[in-house]
Amino acid sequence: MRLGAQMSAAGGLHEAFKRGHEADCDSMLVFTKSNRQWNAKPITAEDVEKVRQAAADYPQIDPVAVHASYLINVASPDETLWEKSYQALKDEVERAAAYALPLLTFHPGSHMEGDATTGLNHIGRALNRLLAETAVSAPGVTICLEVMAGQGTNLGYMFEHLAALLDSAGRSERLGVCFDTCHVFAAGYDLRSPTAYAQTLAEFDQVVGLDWIKCFHLNDSQHELGSRKDRHTHIGDGYIGLEGFAHFVNDPRWAEHPAHLETPKTEKDADGQEVDMDVENLARLRRLIEK
Numbered sequence: 546m547r548l549g550a551q552m553s554a555a556g557g558l559h560e561a562f563k564r565g566h567e568a569d570c571d572s573m574l575v576f577t578k579s580n581r582q583w584n585a586k587p588i589t590a591e592d593v594e595k596v597r598q599a600a601a602d603y604p605q606i607d608p609v610a611v612h613a614s615y616l617i618n619v620a621s622p623d624e625t626l627w628e629k630s631y632q633a634l635k636d637e638v639e640r641a642a643a644y645a646l647p648l649l650t651f652h653p654g655s656h657m658e659g660d661a662t663t664g665l666n667h668i669g670r671a672l673n674r675l676l677a678e679t680a681v682s683a684p685g686v687t688i689c690l691e692v693m694a695g696q697g698t699n700l701g702y703m704f705e706h707l708a709a710l711l712d713s714a715g716r717s718e719r720l721g722v723c724f725d726t727c728h729v730f731a732a733g734y735d736l737r738s739p740t741a742y743a744q745t746l747a748e749f750d751q752v753v754g755l756d757w758i759k760c761f762h763l764n765d766s767q768h769e770l771g772s773r774k775d776r777h778t779h780i781g782d783g784y785i786g787l788e789g790f791a792h793f794v795n796d797p798r799w800a801e802h803p804a805h806l807e808t809p810k811t812e813k814d815a816d817g818q819e820v821d822m823d824v825e826n827l828a829r830l831r832r833l834i835e836k
């Protein structure tokens with residue numbers, strides 16, 4: 546796997562490359578704007594040039610994937626919020642394209658006071674419009690639906706939801722799936738033993754198709770199998786455990802797939818010193834690789 550982590554873009558997206566290099570990332574995940582705000586400053590030619598230069602300076606960090614804002618909810622039954630979400634999602638895809646970044650992952654959404662079927666229909670409507678409206682502006686960006694934990698009214702926690710969404714958009718090759726280990730586990734799909742891992746992936750293959758997985762989020766889970774709670778923790782410290790992650794990093798099918806940590810950034814050690822947990826979690830993952 547091309548292991549990495551979510552890296553801060555504070556000070557400009559180009560700064561994330563330096564941080565990714567320092568954390569020894571083979572690839573990384575970034576936000577191109579604040580993940581908790583709707584609006585962003587438009588990207589300038591200077592921004593693009595700085596990122597191009599940073600990518601040239603750190604060619605080993607490849608690919609760089611983008612995560613969309615957490616505010617976006619194209620499953621919303623509120624038409625005003627839906628439109629606002631749709632426009633923000635389209636902007637995310639076009640921002641990724643402006644920076645020549647190949648992957649954009651977003652959370653499919655929550656149906657709120659609606660129901661799951663209607664919510665899935667709203668997401669499908671967004672996908673079709675997005676594919677049409679970004680066909681020229683962002684043809685090189687693969688738009689990935691993230692598997693969710695199923696917290697609250699979140700959709701996308703059942704493999705069947707993802708299959709229905711891909712189907713609703715005609716299985717466009719511009720779409721993909723981001724497989725988040727914490728979310729999948731919290732949604733009720735076991736990953737811990739070799740048998741459980743094989744069964745979960747076989748089920749994904751049957752329902753969705755393994756070829757649709759374009760990237761991974763590697764997070765351990767603070768809560769138990771099927772808890773439907775979305776709380777990430779350090780690799781090996783949660784309910785998935787090290788063995789679960791060993792299956793992923795040793796599976797030849799994922800050898801070239803980007804896989805990113807979204808775990809807490811720092812912890813204090815016994816002496817009260819701050820430890821860079823991305824470095825620690827990446828080391829834990831790499832130790833699991835069988836030579």
Ligand SMILES: [Zn+2]
Binds near residue numbers: 762807
């Ligand atoms: Zn994730």
